[in-house]
Amino acid sequence: MNRTGILKCCAAAAIAGAALLFTFGKRDDFGLGRTMEIAVNMMRELSLYFVDEVDPDKLLEGAAQGMVSHLDPYTEYLSEAEMSDFDVMTTGKYGGVGSLIRKKGDYVIFAQPYKDSPADKAGLRIGDKILAIDGEDAKGFTTEEVSKRMRGAPGTTFRITVERLLGGRHETLTLRRERIAIPGVPYAGWAAEGIGYIQHSDFTEGCYDDMRSAIDRLRREGDLRGLVLDYRGNGGGILQEAVKILSMFVPKGTEVVTTKGRTEGKSFRTSSEPILPDLPLAVLVNGNTASAAEIVAGALQDLDRAVVIGQRSFGKGLVQTTRPLGYNAYLKLTTAKYYIPSGRCIQAVDYSRAQEGSVREVPDSLIREYATRGGRKVYDGGGIMPDVRMEPEYSSRFAVTLYLMGFIEDFGDRYMQTRPDKRVDSRTFALTDADYEEFVRFMADKEVPYESETRRALEALRKAAENDRYGAIADEVEALEGQLRDDTQTNLETYRNEIVEMIENDIVLRHHYAAGVIEHNLADDPEIRRAVAILDNPEEYARIVTSQDTQRK
Structure with missing residues (x-):
């Protein structure tokens, strides 16, 4: 290892130690100083004397991961390289051409150009194959290698050679990178007459503006009698965006969330007059609704302002803050907990999960009762318990395996190639029996590593x-x-409905982008149908938000 690497590694640890000693000096924390000195000495000895060459960055990352491994799942070290991904996650913006990509054979292909992105404007479509970037043969490139070459500073350009899915011709295009903003609200429309529907996917910077624009458009388009807010799968994000979104539905000055940590606490209140103070609301949640999304759902429930429908939410009620460590590295650490208006904390009692998106069984003795503004009973213990519980729908492992192996998208490519002029309506499109039989024949020579x-x-x-x-x-x-018959051909019939839905979504995506897929699934979504039924029944809606307690567990 070169001397610069050793000095960088040890200096970073020493600076961090000095900063900590300065911060906690008043506590006379001898133990902290001792451990920091040991850490610096250990890193130096490993760097100088370990039998093989040691990468200082990997050594530091390993030490950092060890330091936070016994804390919680959300406190982590972010290297300089990882900070770019973190920025995209929090802002929803990056410099590039605006498309998902996937590996297919020896090449990477476009998997989903975003509407009005540089890729979309250039006419690139799902299935177009990337042959070369700036004259360099792209055969064998991984998706990470392609992504790295396509991302860059907005305003810069690069050349890309593609093979068109439709027609197979080769084209060389010059693409200009732009600031790509991933919308926080991918779809807003109508779930039924007078009942609006908004899917809110994350709480990145500016998502309040997206939500406000969506509501304003719905109000211009028709008589808005009720609104469904879909937070299923929303992993949260920026707290302040959640507060601003709540300000559209509750009175100005309403306390919607407080944070409490070791050093300080803070109260967050709405700061503007609501635009929809009395509109009936239904909020959809599931086991992957987390953080800021849980704050919105939980605050509306605590204030008796909405009916919450679905499954218990994830249970992430922790505040993360980033702290600079030097050399463009950061520590993302938990500094406080969220508390919603009833006083309950949405953080799960147990950080671990029995399975993804589900809270472990909480002992009755650890569950405490709280009251909404109107006196309804609600409980803590982990996440938000919905007012109307519904059983989740799961896709079979066989159908998911087909999707993950790319067979659904590969058939979509073939479908488009054989029907280049077909018109698809996002709401009414349906795969015919003949289409599905074509898919079955397509799968005849495919091996699916599936065991029931x-x-x-x-x-x-x-x-x-x-x-x-x-x-x-x-x-x-x-x-x-x-x-037992669980061979591929039998399973193609057993799980036909799920597979048909996946194929339909893939084909609709190619014609109408992600918004079209959401619109395509509106009518068949049981939780949306339940939300519409409740919003269409003022007496039932009033009964739930005024007198119905949530289940304890």
Whole structure:
């Protein structure tokens, strides 16, 4: 390792240690000073004497990860390289051409150009293959390598050679990078007559403006009698954006969230007059609704201002702050907890999860009762419990496997190639039986590494029976395995409805972008239908927000 790397590594640790000692000097924290000196010495010794060359950046990252590993899942070290991704996550903006990409064979192809992005304006479409970038052959490039070459400072240009999906011709284009803003509100429309629907996907910088524009457009288009706010899958983001969004629905000066930490606490109140102070609202949540999205849903519930529908939310009620560490590296650390108007904290009692998006079972003794503004009972223990609980819908592993392996998109490419002039209506498009039979034939020579849960269970039972020397049971299990049909062709029929939905979404996406896919699924979404039914029934809506307690667990 060169001397500069060693000095950079040790200097960073020493500076951090000195800063900490200065900060906590009044506490006479001998233990902190001792551990910082040991850390610096250890990094120096490893850098100088370890048998193999040591990368100082990796050494520092490993030490940093170790320091935060016993805290919570959200406190982490962000290197200079990782900060660009963090900025995109918080601002929703980056310099590039505005398209998702994916690997297909030896090349990377365009997977989803965003509407009105440089890629879209250049006429690039899903399935177009990237052959070269600035004259460099792109065969064998990974998606990361392609992404790195396409991103850059807004206003700069690069040349890209593509093979068109439709027609197969080769074209060389000059693309100008722009500041790409990923919209926080990908869709706003009508779920039913008089019932507006807004899907809000994240709380990045400026999402309040997106939400306000969506509401204003709906009010111009028709008589808005109720509004569905969809926060399913919204992982949160900037707290201040959540407060501003709440200001559209509750009186000015309403306390909607407070933060409490070791050093300070802060109260956040709405600062403007509401534009929809009395409009009936339904808020959709699920196990992946988190953070700022939970603040909006929970505050509206606590203030008896909306009916919350779906499944218990994720349970992330922690405030993260970034602190500079030098050399353009940062520490993202938890500094406080969120508390919504009833006084409850939405943070899950247990940081771990039984499965993604679900809170572990919370003992009754750890759940506390709170009251909404109107006196309804609500509870803490993790996340927001909906007023109207609905069972989640899951896709089969087989259908998900087809999607992850790219078979759905590959068939979409083929569908477009054979029907280049077909017109698709986002709301009414439906795959025909003949179309699906074409997909089945398309899959005839494809290998799908899928094993049903039933076959897995039978295999485990067979092995257990053999180990326990229960020969008769083993024979019966073998007979059951012989009767089980979970081959690809059988599964294509068993899970037909789910697969059809995925194919339809892929084809609609190619004609109408992401907004078209959302619109396509509105009519068949059970939670949206339930929300519409409640908003269309003033008596039921009033009963829920005035007298219905949420379930305890």
